[in-house]
Each structure stands twice: as C-alpha cells, then as structure tokens.
Amino acid sequence: MSLRTKIEPVENPFKTLSQFLLSDKVFPYVLIAGAGTWLGLIYAFPLIQTIQYSFFEVGLLQQSDQTFVGLQNFREVVNGPFVDTISRTIIWTFGSVIPSILLGMFGAILLNREFPGRRWALGIALVPWTMPLAIVGFIWVMMYHSQIGFLTILFEEYFNMSVSFLGFDNALISVIIARIWRATPFAMIIIYARLQSIPDQLYESAKIDGAGRWQQFRYITLPELGRVTAIVLIMLTVWTTLVFDLIWTMTQGGPVSATTIIPIDIYKSVFQSYELGMAAAKSVVTVLMLLVVTIFYWRVSDL
Amino acid sequence: MKKKQLNSDWKHTILNAFTWVALILFLGFIIIPIYNGFLISITPFGRLGERGLLPIAFQWQNYVEVFDAINLERQLLNSTIYAVGITVLNLLVTVPAGYALSRFEFRGRTVFLFTLLLTQMFAAIVIIPALYTLIRSFGILDTYASVILTVGAVTIPLSTFLLKGFFDSLPIEIEEAAMVDGCSRIQILRQIILPVSLPGVLTAATFTFIVGFQNFLIPLIMISDESKLPVTVGIFNMFGELSPPHHLVMAATFIGIAPILLLYVLAQDYIIEGLTEGGAKG
Numbered sequence: 001m002s003l004r005t006k007i008e009p010v011e012n013p014f015k016t017l018s019q020f021l022l023s024d025k026v027f028p029y030v031l032i033a034g035a036g037t038w039l040g041l042i043y044a045f046p047l048i049q050t051i052q053y054s055f056f057e058v059g060l061l062q063q064s065d066q067t068f069v070g071l072q073n074f075r076e077v078v079n080g081p082f083v084d085t086i087s088r089t090i091i092w093t094f095g096s097v098i099p100s101i102l103l104g105m106f107g108a109i110l111l112n113r114e115f116p117g118r119r120w121a122l123g124i125a126l127v128p129w130t131m132p133l134a135i136v137g138f139i140w141v142m143m144y145h146s147q148i149g150f151l152t153i154l155f156e157e158y159f160n161m162s163v164s165f166l167g168f169d170n171a172l173i174s175v176i177i178a179r180i181w182r183a184t185p186f187a188m189i190i191i192y193a194r195l196q197s198i199p200d201q202l203y204e205s206a207k208i209d210g211a212g213r214w215q216q217f218r219y220i221t222l223p224e225l226g227r228v229t230a231i232v233l234i235m236l237t238v239w240t241t242l243v244f245d246l247i248w249t250m251t252q253g254g255p256v257s258a259t260t261i262i263p264i265d266i267y268k269s270v271f272q273s274y275e276l277g278m279a280a281a282k283s284v285v286t287v288l289m290l291l292v293v294t295i296f297y298w299r300v301s302d303l
Numbered sequence: 304m305k306k307k308q309l310n311s312d313w314k315h316t317i318l319n320a321f322t323w324v325a326l327i328l329f330l331g332f333i334i335i336p337i338y339n340g341f342l343i344s345i346t347p348f349g350r351l352g353e354r355g356l357l358p359i360a361f362q363w364q365n366y367v368e369v370f371d372a373i374n375l376e377r378q379l380l381n382s383t384i385y386a387v388g389i390t391v392l393n394l395l396v397t398v399p400a401g402y403a404l405s406r407f408e409f410r411g412r413t414v415f416l417f418t419l420l421l422t423q424m425f426a427a428i429v430i431i432p433a434l435y436t437l438i439r440s441f442g443i444l445d446t447y448a449s450v451i452l453t454v455g456a457v458t459i460p461l462s463t464f465l466l467k468g469f470f471d472s473l474p475i476e477i478e479e480a481a482m483v484d485g486c487s488r489i490q491i492l493r494q495i496i497l498p499v500s501l502p503g504v505l506t507a508a509t510f511t512f513i514v515g516f517q518n519f520l521i522p523l524i525m526i527s528d529e530s531k532l533p534v535t536v537g538i539f540n541m542f543g544e545l546s547p548p549h550h551l552v553m554a555a556t557f558i559g560i561a562p563i564l565l566l567y568v569l570a571q572d573y574i575i576e577g578l579t580e581g582g583a584k585g
Contacts, residue, residue, distance in 0.1 A: 022488050031403035032415060034396030035459050042434070042456035043422045049433035060436075103329070110326045121326065123571060125333055129578075130567045131560055132517035134535040138542060138556050139340045148351045148549060150339040157355065181336060189578050213318075235424075242426040245519040249539055263428040270432055271524065279432040287429050294424050298417065 047287075053280035060274040073281035081257070082265060082282055089241060089261040091172065096179040097236045101229060103180065104187025109221075111188075112195045122192070129185040137249030140178035141166070166251060171258040175250055179240060187232050194228040195221070227300065234297040238290050262286050344553035351549060362550075369554040377530060378537035381447075383562065385522070385533055386515035388451040393458050393511045394504060400459075401466025401507075402496065406475070423460035427453065427521060435524060449525040450533075454518045461514070462507035465577055469503025470496075506577040509570045516563050534559035 021030050054073055056066040111122055128136065143150045144165035155161045165174045198221065206216050244263040247253060253260035253268065260268075262282065269279035346354055347362045369375055403409075404416065427434060434453065443449045473496075481491050519535040526532055532540070538555045541547060567574060 025409075027488060028403045028407040028409040028412075031399035031407075035400035035463060036415065038396055038456050039418060039422055039459055042437075042453055043430065044418070046430040046433035046437050049437070050430050053432055103332075106325070107329050110322060110329060113322065121330060122575075123568075124330060126571075126575070127337065127564070127567070128333060130513060130563050130574075132519060132535050132563075134517075134519040134539060135556055135560055138538060138552060139336050141542075142340050142343055142549065142553060143336050145549070148343065148354060150335065150356065153355060181332070185333070186578070189575060193575075193578075238424045239426070242428050244426070244428050245535075248523075249519075249542070263426070266428055266431060267520075270435065276432045276436070283429045283432060287425065290425065294421060297424070298420060 050280045050283050053276050054284045056277050058276035058280075060270060060276055069277065073277050074285070076278065077281045077285055082285075084257070085260055085262055085265045088172065088257075088259075092176060092179070092259075092261050093237055093240045095173070095176045096183060097233065097240050100180050100183035100236060101187045101232055103184045104189075104232070105191050105225070105229070107184065107188040108192035108195055109217075111192055122189075126185045126189060128182050129189075131182070133182065133243065133245035134249045136178060136182045137246045140174075140181070141250050143178075144174055166255070168255045168258050171251055171255060175247055175259050178250065179243065179246060182246070183236055183240065187236065190228060190232050191225060194225055198224050230300055231297070234293055234300070238293055238297075241286070241290060340553045340556060343549055344557055346550050348548055348550050365550050365554045366558065369551045369558065372548065372551050373537055373541050373555065374529065375534070375537070375555055375558060378532055378534045379559070379562070381531055382516050382533040382535070382559075384447060385450050385454065385518065386512045388447065389455045389458060389515035390508050390511040392451065392455050393462055394508060397459055397462040397466055397507060398500070398504060400463045401503075402470050402492075404463065404467045405470035406478075419460040419463055422456070423464070427457055431520075431524070438525060444525055445528050445531065447531060450518070450522050453521045453525070454515055457518075457521075458511045458514050462511050465507045465510065466500075466503055469500065469506070473499060502573070505570070506573045509566065509573050510577055512566065513563055 020026060053066075055068060055070060057069050057073075058066050107125055111118060111125070131139075142148070144152065146152060146164060146166070149165065151165060152163065155163050164170060202220050203216055206220060211219065241261075242263055243261070244267065247259050247261060247264055248267070251259045253264035266279050266282050266286075269275050269282060342354065342358050343351065344365055345358065345361050345363060347360055347365075350360060353359065404412065438444055438449050438453065441449075443452070477495055478491055481495055486494070516533075517535070518533065519539070522531075522533050522536050523539070526536065534555075538552060538559060541555065542552050
C-alpha cells in the first residue's frame with residue numbers, strides 16, 4: 001500500500017517548506033488537510049458543542065446566556081414525551097427499512113434476468129432515488145390528499161371506502177409507505193449489483209447437480225446476498241432514523257404528534273420552543289443509540 | 304418422458320407469466336405516484352375536484368403559469384448555484400483526501416476513516432442545535448455561503464469514499480515506476496494521476512451535485528431571503544399557503560426535478576456504478 005519503501009532518502013527534508021510538506025511523513029496530512037479542517041469545523045466542532053449544550057439550559061436567541069443544569073435535560077428527555085418519539089421512530093424506521101429491503105431484493109431478482117427493455121426498467125426503478133426527499137413528500141401528499149388524492153379516489157370509487165390517509169390514525173403508516181417508495185430503489189440497486197457479480201458457473205454446476213430454481217436461490221443466491229443485505233440494512237436504518245425532509249413536507253410531524261419522529265422533535269425543540277439544551281440532549285441520546293449500529297457497520301464493511 | 308417435458312414447459316410458462324406480472328406491479332408502484340403528480344400538474348385548478356384515475360384535461364399552460372406564481376427561475380438558478388458551489392469546493396478537498404486514503408498508511412488514517420463514516424451516517428440534524436448558532440456566529444446566516452459551507456461538509460464522506468474506491472482500482476505500479484525514475488510527488492499527481500482519474504472525479508461530482516441540489520433542511524433554517532431560496536424550499540413555501548394551488552405545485556415539482564432527472568439520464572452509468580461502489584445517502 002505505502003510508497004514509503006520505494007522512496008530515495010531525501011538529504012535534508014527540512015531544507016525548504018515545500019520539501020517538508022512533500023516529505024513522506026507529512027504529505028498524507030497535506031492531502032487530507034482540506035477535508036479534515038472542513039469536517040472539523042462544520043461537523044466535529046458543532047458535535048462537541050451539542051454535547052456541551054446538553055448539560056446546559058440554552059436559549060436559541062441568546063446562547064451566551066447559559067445555565068449549567070447537569071443531567072436535568074436528560075432526565076426530562078427520558079421522562080417526557082421524547083420516549084414516545086423514540087418508540088414512534090422505531091416503528092417508522094423498521095416499518096420502512098425491512099419492507100424496502102424485501103421489495104428491493106424482489107425487484108433486484110426480477111431485473112437480474114435477461115429480458116427486452118431491462119435497462120429501461122432499471123432506469124425507471126431508480127428514479128425515486130434521484131428525487132429530493134422534500135419533493136417525494138410533495139408527490140406523496142398528492143397521493144393521499146383528502147379530496148384530490150389518487151389513493152383517496154381509488155378507494156372511494158373502486159372499494160367504496162373513505163380513508164383519511166394523513167389523519168391521526170393512518171398518518172404514520174402513510175409516511176412509512178412514502179419512505180419505502182424512496183428507499184426501495186436504493187436497496188434494489190445495491191443488491192442488484194451484488195447479484196450481477198455472482199458467477200454463472202455456480203448456477204450451471206448446481207443445475208448439473210440437479211438443483212431446482214428454488215434450491216439454486218436458497219443455496220447460492222441467498223448466502224451470496226448476506227453481507228450486502230447487512231450493509232444496506234445498517235445504512236438504511238441510520239439514514240431513515242434521521243430523515244427530516246420527507247416528514248416535514250408531508251405532515252410537519254402531525255396530526256398532533258402522530259408522525260413526530262426524532263429529527264422532527266429535535267427541529268421543533270430548536271426552532272419552535274427555542275430550547276437548545278433540550279434539543280442537544282435529544283441529539284446526544286440519538287447519536288449514542290445509532291453509534292452502536294454504526295460501529296457494527298464499521299466491522300462488517302471493509303473500510 | 305414426453306409428459307414430463309410438457310409439464311416442465313407449462314411450469315416455465317407460468318413462472319414467466321408470474322415474473323412479468325410481478326415486474327409490472329413493481330414498476331407500477333414506482334411509477335404511479337409520479338404519474339399522479341403529473342396528471343395534477345396538467346389539470347386546470349377548477350377541475351381538480353372532478354378528476355379520476357385517468358387524465359381529464361391537458362392544460363400545459365400550468366407549466367408557464369407557475370413561473371408567474373412563484374419566482375421559479377430564480378429558485379432554479381439558486382439551486383444550481385448551491386449545487387455547483389458545493390460540488391467544486393467538495394472536489395477540491397476530496398480528490399486529495401481520497402488519494403491519500405488510497406495510497407498512504409499514516410498515523411490517524413483509521414481515525415480519519417471512522418470520522419468520515421460517522422459524518423456519512425449522521426445527517427446534519429443531530430448537530431443542528433450547535434450548527435445553527437455556529438453559522439450565526441460567523442455572521443453568514445442568510446447567505447449562499449452558509450448553505451454551501453454546511454451542505455459541502457455533508458457531502459465530503461460520500462465523495463471521499465467514492466474517490467478512494469476509484470484510486471484503489473488504479474494500479475500503483477505506474478506511480479512506483481515513476482518514483483524510481485525520479486518523478487516528484489507533484490509530477491506524479493499532475494502527469495499520472497489526474498489524467499486518468501476523470502471517470503472517478505465525474506462520478507463523485509455527479510453524486511455531490513445531486514445531494515447539493517436535493518438539500519432542504521439547511522436552506523430551510525439558514526435562508527430567509529426569498530431571492531436566495533432553492534427550489535425545494537420555494538415549492539414547500541408555496542405548498543404551505545392557505546389553499547395551495549396544487550396544479551401549480553406539481554408543475555413546479557416537475558420543473559424542479561428536471562435538472563437532476565436530466566443529469567440522471569445523461570450519467571446513469573456513472574450513477575449506478577457509484578451507488579454500488581460507495582453507497583449514497585438514500
């Protein structure tokens with residue numbers, strides 16, 4: 001990996017600045033300096049400050065006016081309505097991630113066979129992924145709209161049922177379906193790529209051994225998909241937990257708090273009740289929960 | 304023997320038919336919401352109430368009218384400014400970073416990789432409490448810089464990973480030979496690496512542009528000046544009106560996603576390769 005061994009020793013590495021910067025020890029740091037500084041400023045620094053805020057009572061408008069409150073924010077977080085937010089978020093996340101993966105796998109297997117127009121089908125199936133989440137929100141509100149929504153019309157005219165899709169009882173499942181629509185293409189294309197890389201010989205030799213279609217799927221395809229499915233599962237779990245745009249454009253967390261998941265809750269704490277300390281405590285709890293998932297990802301991925 | 308053959312033929316036909324039905328259902332699930340939005344976008348406002356599942360009118364005029372209703376051309380320009388600014392600045396730091404991660408072992412490499420992964424996983428929402436006050440303390444709230452600086456950072460991990468993967472796929476032998484021949488690091492970068500890294504850079508650029516164009520949360524909180532809003536927030540504001548003109552909202556939506564759809568059609572191969580290579584935010 002390293003070029004170090006191949007390099008002629010430089011006589012005096014500190015002769016000039018440029019020589020110093022290009023020297024073996026320093027050069028990699030020069031290369032990552034830009035990205036490192038940028039991330040440090042915009043990500044690491046606010047993250048540390050968010051942790052700090054979580055122990056203080058801080059207002060949005062005068063954040064210089066801070067009072068140390070110890071663990072009080074966390075006590076309020078674990079005893080307050082945020083607990084409901086967490087359980088709602090768990091339903092939201094797994095309710096959309098698992099169907100997305102199953103549907104994505106289903107689509108990937110369908111598209112993995114040769115047929116005329118396959119490239120077109122693949123191209124169309126990926127379109128939801130290219131759309132901004134906010135726009136996916138607009139498009140799905142028009143599916144659910146109580147007067148002119150496609151699904152409303154479909155249910156009324158063909159099944160004689162009047163369903164209030166974005167009403168209190170159904171709102172969470174409705175936003176989950178919109179999320180499935182957006183996440184399925186992502187799961188599909190990654191699983192599809194993995195399927196394409198399974199060598200044909202594996203199937204050929206299984207056929208010779210007399211394996212049927214189901215057996216080929218069960219004993220060749222599924223095991224090959226194991227690792228990639230785990231990766232998609234972890235990524236979608238973390239990203240879905242932190243989805244803001246889709247829900248904000250569809251329901252803004254309502255009706256009441258029926259679709260208030262963690263990101264909506266944090267946003268409201270900051271910009272509607274101006275409680276930075278509480279918002280920060282919610283963030284810290286969320287990061288700790290997702291960190292476990294992320295570390296697991298770190299171990300399965302080959303970074 | 305013959306009967307068995309026939310039986311298997313039948314099975315094959317049924318399986319084939321099943322596959323086609325399944326495929327049509329799957330694509331239907333993807334297409335119907337887009338089709339529905341499109342129908343609304345070409346329906347006159349007064350007739351929205353009488354619509355069914357098929358088109359009742361083709362009022363293309365809506366696509367012109369929407370430019371009078373909101374400042375859509377300005378918002379499209381803004382979204383493009385954000386996306387281009389983010390992409391250019393992003394590539395300036397991620398091309399070297401991706402190269403460093405691919406070619407060098409250095410102390411702190413693992414820490415840097417893990418930081419990248421963390422920032423790729425954790426959307427900006429978790430640091431919003433302090434991020435907002437930070438940007439405000441810079442005094443750049445409500446400027447293009449606020450969005451470019453923030454969303455630019457968000458896109459660093461993805462394009463660094465994509466570029467690292469790309470550089471990993473380039474054989475290192477050429478660089479080693481050049482080193483032996485006495486080429487300097489700068490010469491190697493300029494004359495050997497840069498010329499062949501165009502495909503990798505284009506993939507990273509495409510993804511960064513799309514993420515930059517898609518952004519909603521950051522401009523929502525940082526931009527209040529109407530003339531600096533991107534398309535996503537602009538349409539959201541129109542949607543939030545008391546009785547939103549749904550036909551125009553949908554027309555704006557389709558105009559708003561046209562640039563990325565076009566990019567997608569043009570760069571589909573890069574995108575599919577990039578998705579499978581690095582995994583993009585979904």
